[in-house]
Amino acid sequence: MxxxxxxxxxxxxxxxxxxxxxxxxxxxxxxxxxxxxxxxxxxxxxxxxxxxxxxxxxxxxxxxxxxxxxxxxxxLGTADAPGPLQRAFIDEQAAQCGFCIPGMIMRAEALLARRPDASDAEIRATLQTNLCRCGTHMRILKAVRRGADAMRAASPPAARPVRLGDAR
Amino acid sequence: MARRSLLVSLAALVVIGVGGAAAALAWHPALPPAERPAAASFDPALVKRGATLAALGNCAGCHSAPGRPPLAGGLPVETPFGAVYASNITPDTEAGIGHWSEAAFRRAMRDGVDRDGRNLYPAFPYNHYTLVTDDDDAALYAYLMTREAADSAVPSPALPFPLNVRAVMAGWNLLFFRPGTYAPDPARGPDWNRGAYLVEGLGHCGACHTPHGPLGEEKAGEHLAGGAAEGWTAYALNGASPAPVPWTVDAMALYLRHGWQAEHGVARGPMALVTANLGRVPEADARAMATYLVSLMGRGAEPAPPAAKPGLPPASAGSQVAVAAGNGRGAALYAGACASCHEAGRALPYGGLALALSTALHAPDPTNLVVVTLHGLAAPVGAGGPIMPGFAGALDDDDLAALLSYLRGDIAKAPAWPDLPATIRRVRARDATLVASDGTGTAPADPQVRIAR
The missing domain is CATH 3.10.20.30 (Beta-grasp domain)
Structure with missing residues (x-):
C-alpha cells in the first residue's frame, strides 16, 4: 500500500x-x-x-x-491565518483570476526555503516554468519579493526551522 | 656507470632534438599591428556573407558569454586539462582583434597562431578552420571587423605546466594538426563537396561528434563516431548513428535548419544553439551538409523504407490520453508521467515525440535521456519551441532507473544500459550546480537571447 x-x-x-x-x-x-x-x-x-x-x-x-x-x-496557512508568502500575495493583490497563483506560491515557497536570500533574477528564473494568462507577472514578482523579505525579517536564516517536508 | 651516462646522454640528445624541432615549428613571427579598418571600408555584400559564415561556424556559441557584449569572449571552454577562455573577437584594439590585419586573421584560422605569433589552443578548432578558403576568411574578417567593439578583457587560460606554455602546442600540432584548405573530391558532386567543406571546416562538427583522445585530439580512425559536449552525448554521425529511423537528406536538412524533425525529435543542449544558427543559413547549404552527413551514415538520398519505422500511436484530438499501464513500476511511471504527452499523437515540435522514435533511447549511452528526464527541455527564451517539465524533484534515483530501464527495454527493445544507475547519480550531481547557476540549464534556441541574458 x-x-x-x-x-x-x-x-x-x-x-x-x-x-x-x-x-x-x-x-x-x-x-x-x-x-x-x-x-x-x-x-x-x-x-x-x-x-x-x-x-x-x-x-x-x-x-x-x-x-x-x-x-x-x-x-502554508488558512484564510484566517495565511502564511507569510500567502500574506504577501494578498498585500500585493497579485491575483487577477487567481488560477495560477497556488502554483506560483508553491514554486516560490520551495525556492525561498532553499535560498532565503534569493535575488530578483533567481526568482524570475525559477518562476519561468509557471504561466499566468492574466499578465499579473509584475505583481507576482513583487509579492514574492515582499514575502521573502518578510520571512527573512521574521527569522534570520540561521534561526529558521526547516518549513517544508514537515516531519523531516 | 659509463653505459648509464651514455643512455642519459642519448636521451638528452633525443629530447633536445624533438624539442628543437618543436621549437622551430613553434616559432611564428609577430605580424605588424594594422590600423583598425573603418567599418565603411568593407563591401556590405561581403559583410553579409561573413554573417552567414559566422552562423555556420557558430562563432557566437563560444565567443559570446552571458552578461558580456556579443563576441567579446570570456566563456570558459572546459577541457580535460583546465578551462580555456574564448577570446574577444570584436574589433576593439586593446581587448579584441582591432589591430589584426586580414593576413593575421587568416593565419589564425589556417595555422592556429595569433597576431603576436603565439600558438592558440586547439579549443579554438583551427584543425577544422584550416580548411576554410581565403575568400571565406575574408568574408568572416569583414563581418567581425564591422561588429561593435567591446573592451571586455578575457581571463588567462587556467592550465597547468607545461600546457600553460603556448609553444608546447607546437608538439601537439606536430602530432595531430595537418594545415591546408579543403581539397574537393572529384569523384563526388558539388553538393557533397560543399557539404564536406562546411561540415569538416567551418562547421567543425567533429569537435563534438568525434571522440577525443588523451591529449584532447580527435581520435584518428573514429571520425564522427560519437563524442561529448558540455555534459551531453554528441551522437555518432557515421554508420554507427543510433537513430532508429535512418536519416534522409530531406530529414537532416530540415533538422539542421529548424532544430526538430518529426521522426527524430528536437535538438537540445549545445545542439540547440547550432541549429538556431543554421536557421539563418541558405537552405542549399543545410542541404549540402545533410547530403554529406547522410552519405557518411552509409545511405543515399532515398527515403527509408516504411517497414523500418517503429509503430506510431494513433493521433489524438485532445491532450489527454489514457494508457493501459504495462507490468512493473517503470511501466506505471511511464503511464503516469510520460504518456500524456508522448502518446498523445500531437505533431512535433509542440507534441511529445513517440519514444519508439527517440535517438536517446537507442543510443549506446543513457546520458542524454537522463539529462532530459531530470531537467526537462526549458522553453526557449523569446521564441516558440518544444518544452518538457523536468522530473528531478518528482522521481528519485530508483524510480528514474526503473522508468528509463522500461523505456530502454520495452519501448526501444534494446539491451539494458549497464551504467544507468551510475549515470543517473553523475548527471544529478553535476547538473544541480548547472541548473542553479543558469536557471534553466538549457541554452535558448536563439543565440542572440543567450548573448543578452
Missing part, C-alpha cells in the same frame, strides 16, 4: 498507481489549492512541493510518492 504524507498527515493511497498526484489531492483529499491547467506539465498551475522540490503534480503518478512528504497550498 502506498502511503503519502500531505501537509503533515499520512494517507494511504487507494487509487490506481498511475493516477496523477493532482487528481488524488483534489478528488480523494479535497485539497483544491493545486489546479488542473494543461495536464501536460507545461503551465505550472498544479505545482506542489515534494520533499522540498517544486513539482508539477499533474504529471507525477502517486506510485512515485510512497513514503514522501507533500506540501500543498493548504499547508
Amino acid at each position: 502506498t502511503t503519502i504524507t500531505v501537509n503533515g498527515s499520512a494517507h494511504e493511497v487507494a487509487v490506481d498507481p498511475t493516477t496523477p498526484l493532482l487528481y488524488w489531492l483534489r478528488d480523494a483529499l479535497g485539497l483544491n489549492g493545486a489546479k488542473y491547467g494543461c495536464g501536460l506539465g507545461q503551465c505550472g498551475a498544479c505545482t506542489v512541493v515534494v520533499e522540498g522540490e517544486a513539482v508539477m503534480s499533474c504529471v507525477v503518478p502517486v506510485v512515485a510518492l510512497d513514503g514522501k512528504h507533500v506540501t500543498t497550498l493548504e499547508g
Whole structure:
C-alpha cells in the first residue's frame, strides 16, 4: 500500500498507481489549492512541493510518492491565518483570476526555503516554468519579493526551522 | 656507470632534438599591428556573407558569454586539462582583434597562431578552420571587423605546466594538426563537396561528434563516431548513428535548419544553439551538409523504407490520453508521467515525440535521456519551441532507473544500459550546480537571447 504524507498527515493511497498526484489531492483529499491547467506539465498551475522540490503534480503518478512528504497550498496557512508568502500575495493583490497563483506560491515557497536570500533574477528564473494568462507577472514578482523579505525579517536564516517536508 | 651516462646522454640528445624541432615549428613571427579598418571600408555584400559564415561556424556559441557584449569572449571552454577562455573577437584594439590585419586573421584560422605569433589552443578548432578558403576568411574578417567593439578583457587560460606554455602546442600540432584548405573530391558532386567543406571546416562538427583522445585530439580512425559536449552525448554521425529511423537528406536538412524533425525529435543542449544558427543559413547549404552527413551514415538520398519505422500511436484530438499501464513500476511511471504527452499523437515540435522514435533511447549511452528526464527541455527564451517539465524533484534515483530501464527495454527493445544507475547519480550531481547557476540549464534556441541574458 502506498502511503503519502500531505501537509503533515499520512494517507494511504487507494487509487490506481498511475493516477496523477493532482487528481488524488483534489478528488480523494479535497485539497483544491493545486489546479488542473494543461495536464501536460507545461503551465505550472498544479505545482506542489515534494520533499522540498517544486513539482508539477499533474504529471507525477502517486506510485512515485510512497513514503514522501507533500506540501500543498493548504499547508502554508488558512484564510484566517495565511502564511507569510500567502500574506504577501494578498498585500500585493497579485491575483487577477487567481488560477495560477497556488502554483506560483508553491514554486516560490520551495525556492525561498532553499535560498532565503534569493535575488530578483533567481526568482524570475525559477518562476519561468509557471504561466499566468492574466499578465499579473509584475505583481507576482513583487509579492514574492515582499514575502521573502518578510520571512527573512521574521527569522534570520540561521534561526529558521526547516518549513517544508514537515516531519523531516 | 659509463653505459648509464651514455643512455642519459642519448636521451638528452633525443629530447633536445624533438624539442628543437618543436621549437622551430613553434616559432611564428609577430605580424605588424594594422590600423583598425573603418567599418565603411568593407563591401556590405561581403559583410553579409561573413554573417552567414559566422552562423555556420557558430562563432557566437563560444565567443559570446552571458552578461558580456556579443563576441567579446570570456566563456570558459572546459577541457580535460583546465578551462580555456574564448577570446574577444570584436574589433576593439586593446581587448579584441582591432589591430589584426586580414593576413593575421587568416593565419589564425589556417595555422592556429595569433597576431603576436603565439600558438592558440586547439579549443579554438583551427584543425577544422584550416580548411576554410581565403575568400571565406575574408568574408568572416569583414563581418567581425564591422561588429561593435567591446573592451571586455578575457581571463588567462587556467592550465597547468607545461600546457600553460603556448609553444608546447607546437608538439601537439606536430602530432595531430595537418594545415591546408579543403581539397574537393572529384569523384563526388558539388553538393557533397560543399557539404564536406562546411561540415569538416567551418562547421567543425567533429569537435563534438568525434571522440577525443588523451591529449584532447580527435581520435584518428573514429571520425564522427560519437563524442561529448558540455555534459551531453554528441551522437555518432557515421554508420554507427543510433537513430532508429535512418536519416534522409530531406530529414537532416530540415533538422539542421529548424532544430526538430518529426521522426527524430528536437535538438537540445549545445545542439540547440547550432541549429538556431543554421536557421539563418541558405537552405542549399543545410542541404549540402545533410547530403554529406547522410552519405557518411552509409545511405543515399532515398527515403527509408516504411517497414523500418517503429509503430506510431494513433493521433489524438485532445491532450489527454489514457494508457493501459504495462507490468512493473517503470511501466506505471511511464503511464503516469510520460504518456500524456508522448502518446498523445500531437505533431512535433509542440507534441511529445513517440519514444519508439527517440535517438536517446537507442543510443549506446543513457546520458542524454537522463539529462532530459531530470531537467526537462526549458522553453526557449523569446521564441516558440518544444518544452518538457523536468522530473528531478518528482522521481528519485530508483524510480528514474526503473522508468528509463522500461523505456530502454520495452519501448526501444534494446539491451539494458549497464551504467544507468551510475549515470543517473553523475548527471544529478553535476547538473544541480548547472541548473542553479543558469536557471534553466538549457541554452535558448536563439543565440542572440543567450548573448543578452
